[in-house]
Amino acid sequence: MKHARFATLVLLLFIHFLPLPAAAFPVHSPGDLTGNWEVNGLESPGPWWSRGPITIADNGTFSGTSNGPDNSATPISGTFTIAEDGIITATSSVLTSSFRCAMENGSRFAACTGTTTENESELTLLVKKSAGYAQSDLAGAWNVNSIVSGPGAPWWSRGAVTIGPTGSFTGTLTYSDDDPEDVSGTFTLGSDGVIVSPLVDPDFRAVLDSGKSVVVGTSTWDSGAPNSTELSVWTKKAASYSLADLAGAWQVNELGAPGPSWTRGVMTVAANGTFSGTFDKSNGNTESRSGTFSITSDGVITVLSPNLPASTRCTMDEGKNVVVCTYINSNNNAKLAILTSYRWILSVTMGGTGSGTVVDMNGGNFWSATEAAAYAHGTQVMLMATVYPNSLFGGWSGACTGTVPNCTVTMDASKNVTAYFYAIAPTLPVITTFTLPPTSSSVTVPVTLVAESSTGIAGYYLSENGTTPTAGSTGWSGTLPATFTFSGKGTGILHAWVKDIANNISLRSSASVNIQCLLTVTKSGSGAGDINCNSGSLIWSGSTGRAAYDVGTVVLLSEVPDSLSTFSNWSGDCTPSGLNCTASMADDRNVNAVFTLAPKAMIGLNGYPSLNAAYSAATTPGATTILTLDAELLESLDMRSGAEIVLMGGYNTTYNGRTGIPTRLKGLLTVGSGKLTVDGLAIK
Structure with a gap:
C-alpha cells in the first residue's frame, strides 16, 4: 500500500446545510476565522508537504508551526483577511501575494492555492479543530482521495474504507497505476483530533475537522518511489445524495503534480448537473470548463466533459459543503481538486439625499445602509424599495434599473445594487390647541394640547425655554402630557412642540399662566375669634382659611377675638405689628393665630x-x-x-x-x- 500524508493549508468544516432558494444568509466575517486550525499542504513538483497547528485571533493575525518531511519545524505568522464571500488572502513573510483561499459555507474548512517563494505550486487545506474528540468520531464509511508530488508523480489513489468504533478499518483503494488493493489496519484518534496509524505507516499523520466529516493527512512514501510526498483527503459519507446536493456555486482549488501548476476559480452547477466555470491558472492563463455531473446515492460523482477525462471521480462530504476529485489530465499531471460550497454576495447601497429601506420580499433581509447578504446560486431576490416620510424613490442602478420600486435580481454572480432616495420638503405637524388655565395656586398646572400630523404624532416637548429642540433632544415624551410643573411662582410661560414619525418638528406654540401664592391661616388656642385681611377673602374650612395672591402682594392680617376670648399671638410666615401681622407673598405662606379663652x-x-x-x-x-x-x-x-x-x-x-x-x-x-x-x- 502506498502511504498518505497531508501537505496543504486546510480550514475544514462539517455542516449539513441545504439552502432554501429564496433565503438570504449571513456573509462571512473575521469571526469565522477565529480559533485553532490545522494546516496541511502539498507542494508540486516537490517532494514536500507541510503540516502543523495555527491559532487565528479575532483580528485575523495568526501564528503557529509548519513541520516538513525533513523533521524541520518553522515558526509561521501573519494576518488573514476574509471577504464577505469567504475569499481569504494573507499577509505573511512565508506566503506570496498569489496565496488565496476559499472558505466553504459552514466556515470550518478552506482550500488554498498559491505559488511559493521557491516557485513551487501548493495546495493548502485549513481544518478548524473541535474542543475535543473521541475514537468513535471516526466510526463510519469514508471516501478517500490522494495525490503525490515528487518521484511518484503523476499518481492518485481513491477508494472507500469503513472504520469501526475502535479505529479498525477495512476497504479498497484504487491507484492510478495499479489494480484495486484491499487495505486494513487501525487508526488511532487523539483527543486533539490528530490521527495516526503506527503499524500501517509510522509517518502518516492526519487531522479530523470540527464537524467530524473530513480528514486531511500527509505522509512520505517508504517504498515504490521513496521520498514521494502524499496528501490525502477523506470525506465521510452521508446517508444519501442527489443532484440537488450539487446544484449551486462552488469555489475550485486544484493542484497538479508533477506540475508545477494550480488552478482556481468559480464553477456553477445547475439542477440537472450541468456545470460551467472559468478558472485562473498558475501560469497566468485562464481555462474554461463545462460538462455534466452525475452522482450516486452513496456520494460518488462522475463527470462527462470535453475538458476532463472520463476517469475523473469525486466524492462529497456528509455536510455537502466539500467535494474532492482526482484525475490525470492530458498533460500527464495528477490532479487533486477541492470544491468548497460558495454563495453569491448581494451588496445594497442607499444613495441620494433622502432616506428609505430596501427589503428582500422573500428572504426577509432588510437594508437601511450599505450592507451585504449571501445567496445560493440561482436565487431570485425580489427587492422592494420603501421610502421614509419626506423622501421620494428615485430609481435603481447596478443589477437593478429603472424607477419602479420593485426589482428582481437573479443571483448567478455577486452583484451590487444602489437604491436612490431623494428628500422633499417635509409637511410639519401642527399644534391646533395649546392652553393653560389663567391662574393656578400650584406650580403643577393642567395642560390642554391638541396636534395634527398626516403621518402621526410621535412625540411631545414642553419647556419654559423657548429654544426649539432637535428630534434627538432629551425631554421628548411619547405620550400626550396632562400637566406641567413650573420652576416657580409668578407669570409662567410654557412653550410646546410636537414631532411626527419622520422627526419633523412643529412650529412653537406658547401659553401663559399666573401662578399665585397661597396664604394659609390657621386659628388655634382655647379661645375663638376672626381673622380679617386688607386684600381678598380667606375661604375657611374649619379652623383653616386660604386665599391666593399674586406674587409681590402684601397682606395685612388683623385679629378679632370673640366676646369670651383674647388674642394671644401670631406665628409663622408673617411680621407682627401690634395686634396685626404682615405677610409678603413672594411664595406660599403659612400663618398661625392663637386665641385664648378669657378667665371667668x-x-x-x-x-x-x-x-x-x-x-x-x-x-x-x-x-x-x-x-x-x-x-x-x-x-x-x-x-x-x-x-x-x-x-x-x-x-x-x-x-x-x-x-x-x-x-x-x-x-x-x-x-x-x-x-x-x-x-x-x-x-x-
Whole structure:
C-alpha cells in the first residue's frame, strides 16, 4: 500500500446545510476565522508537504508551526483577511501575494492555492479543530482521495474504507497505476483530533475537522518511489445524495503534480448537473470548463466533459459543503481538486439625499445602509424599495434599473445594487390647541394640547425655554402630557412642540399662566375669634382659611377675638405689628393665630375658670375683691369659709374696664358665713 500524508493549508468544516432558494444568509466575517486550525499542504513538483497547528485571533493575525518531511519545524505568522464571500488572502513573510483561499459555507474548512517563494505550486487545506474528540468520531464509511508530488508523480489513489468504533478499518483503494488493493489496519484518534496509524505507516499523520466529516493527512512514501510526498483527503459519507446536493456555486482549488501548476476559480452547477466555470491558472492563463455531473446515492460523482477525462471521480462530504476529485489530465499531471460550497454576495447601497429601506420580499433581509447578504446560486431576490416620510424613490442602478420600486435580481454572480432616495420638503405637524388655565395656586398646572400630523404624532416637548429642540433632544415624551410643573411662582410661560414619525418638528406654540401664592391661616388656642385681611377673602374650612395672591402682594392680617376670648399671638410666615401681622407673598405662606379663652374671674392678676375657683382662692386676711367677666356663669356659690368678699361683675375680657352689663349668675348664691359685698351681679 502506498502511504498518505497531508501537505496543504486546510480550514475544514462539517455542516449539513441545504439552502432554501429564496433565503438570504449571513456573509462571512473575521469571526469565522477565529480559533485553532490545522494546516496541511502539498507542494508540486516537490517532494514536500507541510503540516502543523495555527491559532487565528479575532483580528485575523495568526501564528503557529509548519513541520516538513525533513523533521524541520518553522515558526509561521501573519494576518488573514476574509471577504464577505469567504475569499481569504494573507499577509505573511512565508506566503506570496498569489496565496488565496476559499472558505466553504459552514466556515470550518478552506482550500488554498498559491505559488511559493521557491516557485513551487501548493495546495493548502485549513481544518478548524473541535474542543475535543473521541475514537468513535471516526466510526463510519469514508471516501478517500490522494495525490503525490515528487518521484511518484503523476499518481492518485481513491477508494472507500469503513472504520469501526475502535479505529479498525477495512476497504479498497484504487491507484492510478495499479489494480484495486484491499487495505486494513487501525487508526488511532487523539483527543486533539490528530490521527495516526503506527503499524500501517509510522509517518502518516492526519487531522479530523470540527464537524467530524473530513480528514486531511500527509505522509512520505517508504517504498515504490521513496521520498514521494502524499496528501490525502477523506470525506465521510452521508446517508444519501442527489443532484440537488450539487446544484449551486462552488469555489475550485486544484493542484497538479508533477506540475508545477494550480488552478482556481468559480464553477456553477445547475439542477440537472450541468456545470460551467472559468478558472485562473498558475501560469497566468485562464481555462474554461463545462460538462455534466452525475452522482450516486452513496456520494460518488462522475463527470462527462470535453475538458476532463472520463476517469475523473469525486466524492462529497456528509455536510455537502466539500467535494474532492482526482484525475490525470492530458498533460500527464495528477490532479487533486477541492470544491468548497460558495454563495453569491448581494451588496445594497442607499444613495441620494433622502432616506428609505430596501427589503428582500422573500428572504426577509432588510437594508437601511450599505450592507451585504449571501445567496445560493440561482436565487431570485425580489427587492422592494420603501421610502421614509419626506423622501421620494428615485430609481435603481447596478443589477437593478429603472424607477419602479420593485426589482428582481437573479443571483448567478455577486452583484451590487444602489437604491436612490431623494428628500422633499417635509409637511410639519401642527399644534391646533395649546392652553393653560389663567391662574393656578400650584406650580403643577393642567395642560390642554391638541396636534395634527398626516403621518402621526410621535412625540411631545414642553419647556419654559423657548429654544426649539432637535428630534434627538432629551425631554421628548411619547405620550400626550396632562400637566406641567413650573420652576416657580409668578407669570409662567410654557412653550410646546410636537414631532411626527419622520422627526419633523412643529412650529412653537406658547401659553401663559399666573401662578399665585397661597396664604394659609390657621386659628388655634382655647379661645375663638376672626381673622380679617386688607386684600381678598380667606375661604375657611374649619379652623383653616386660604386665599391666593399674586406674587409681590402684601397682606395685612388683623385679629378679632370673640366676646369670651383674647388674642394671644401670631406665628409663622408673617411680621407682627401690634395686634396685626404682615405677610409678603413672594411664595406660599403659612400663618398661625392663637386665641385664648378669657378667665371667668380675677383676683388681682390671677385668673380663674369659675367663680367658685376664685372664692376658694380668697384666703387673704381682710376683704378680697373678685372681678367677674361680663358673661353668664353657670354655677352656684355657697360661701361658708367666713371670708370677706367684694364681688364686682361686668368686666371686659382684659379686665381693664367694665362693659356696663352685669355678670349673670345662673345658680344659687348662699352666704353661710363671712361677708359679701356685690356690685354688677345679676342672679337668675
